Amino acid sequence: MRRVLLAGQDKGGSGKSLVVRATAESVVAAWIIELEDEKRLIELEDRVDFFPVRAERSEIDRTSGAAARSEYDAVLDRMARKPAAGATTPELLIVDIGANASRSFLPEIASRAARFSRIGVEFAMLTVITAEPGAASSAPVVLSLARPFAKQLFAVENQVEGAVDAKILKALGKDVVLSRLPRLTLDPKANGLLQKGGLRFIAERLGEAEDSLSETYGFAAAGRMIQDLTAFRAQAMQAVAPMAEWLERGA
Numbered sequence: 001m002r003r004v005l006l007a008g009q010d011k012g013g014s015g016k017s018l019v020v021r022a023t024a025e026s027v028v029a030a031w032i033i034e035l036e037d038e039k040r041l042i043e044l045e046d047r048v049d050f051f052p053v054r055a056e057r058s059e060i061d062r063t064s065g066a067a068a069r070s071e072y073d074a075v076l077d078r079m080a081r082k083p084a085a086g087a088t089t090p091e092l093l094i095v096d097i098g099a100n101a102s103r104s105f106l107p108e109i110a111s112r113a114a115r116f117s118r119i120g121v122e123f124a125m126l127t128v129i130t131a132e133p134g135a136a137s138s139a140p141v142v143l144s145l146a147r148p149f150a151k152q153l154f155a156v157e158n159q160v161e162g163a164v165d166a167k168i169l170k171a172l173g174k175d176v177v178l179s180r181l182p183r184l185t186l187d188p189k190a191n192g193l194l195q196k197g198g199l200r201f202i203a204e205r206l207g208e209a210e211d212s213l214s215e216t217y218g219f220a221a222a223g224r225m226i227q228d229l230t231a232f233r234a235q236a237m238q239a240v241a242p243m244a245e246w247l248e249r250g251a
Contacts, residue, residue, distance in 0.1 A: 001090040001120045003247055004079055005030075006109075006150075008102035008142045009127050011134040015158040015181065017041065019128055020096045021199050022236040026244040029092055035075055035105065036098035043198040051075045053101055072108050079121060092247045102138075106145040113149035124152040124246050129169070131161040136168055143172060151250075152177065154243050159183040181239040184232050189217060190225040194232070202233045 005023065009016040017040055024032055024044055032048045034041050041048050051074055075095070083091055097105055109116070109123065116123070125146035129139035143153050153176045157164050160183055169178060186194065193201065206229060213222035 002079070002083065002093060002122070003090050003250060004093045004095060004121060004123050005126055005243055005247055006095045006097060006106070006123060006146065007126045007128075008097040008106065008146075009129075009135060010100050010102050010138040010142065011130075011132065012099040014128045014130050014132070014135040014138075015156075015160060016128045017096060018199075018236065019126065019156050019158075019181070019240055020094060022233075023126075023240040023243050023247075024094055025199050025203060026237055026240055027092060027094075027247045030094050030247055031092065033075060033078060033093060033095040034098075035072075035095060035101055041096065041198075043200045049078060051078075053098055072105055075105075076108060076112065080116065080119060090250070094247075102142050102145065106142070110145070110149050116149075122250070123150045124154060124243070125150040126154040126156070126243055128156045128158050129164055129172070130158045131164050135161075136164060140172055143176060147173075147175075152246050154179070154246075156181055156239050177242045179239045179242055182235055184228070184235060186228045186232060187221070187225050189221065190228045193225065194229060199233050199236060202229045206230070 007016055007020050024030055032044060034048050034050045035053055037053055039050050053071055127139045127142045129135055139155060155172055155176050155178050157180045206226060
């Protein structure tokens with residue numbers, strides 16, 4: 001048995017990888033598959049299998065995805081791999097699908113859906129939607145590609161660009177579990193720490209870094225940075241709670 005949470009959004013900068021990071025931190029037993037042109041989940045590398053995608057978007061579009069098909073074989077094989085001998089609980093996987101890859105990768109899963117089901121692999125689909133037009137138009141496409149085979153559909157409204165129009169959210173479908181990541185203004189220095197260390201840094205090292213932050217930035221600024229980062233992490237963890245529950249408990 002294996003539960004696989006797929007995370008896709010063809011518009012870069014939507015916050016998808018942030019949501020993947022938060023889900024991975026919430027479900028520490030989950031292994032992560034990163035399907036990207038370069039490694040990005042550096043702080044989680046002890047839990048990540050990286051698979052490079054080299055096909056250019058123009059070539060993928062020109063050949064309707066044929067240019068990238070062979071590159072996905074290793075990922076598909078990883079998701080179909082036999083569980084470890086003696087395993088008594090489902091293996092949990094999170095697949096971070098790089099920008100531009102969802103439209104070619106998800107049909108590859110769909111074409112093998114019956115075979116995956118036969119060997120006990122279940123899928124859920126997660127997308128992130130923002131008010132940015134490209135992200136708003138990509139999210140429903142990603143969900144529609146996964147709808148035929150996914151046990152559950154999730155969407156996170158990332159309000160980094162402001163609230164998404166309610167009509168757009170409603171159009172995602174009644175079968176989509178929607179959560180929200182409110183916009184939070186971070187101190188610029190705090191944002192730098194977030195970009196460098198990710199959510200894992202906040203959980204594991206922020207407390208012990210307080211003294212050095214105070215020495216570098218001053219007592220007041222360090223306190224503001226810690227407050228902002230702690231609040232941001234809490235909101236991110238709340239936003240991914242539905243996906244974490246599915247991974248741990250199933251449908």
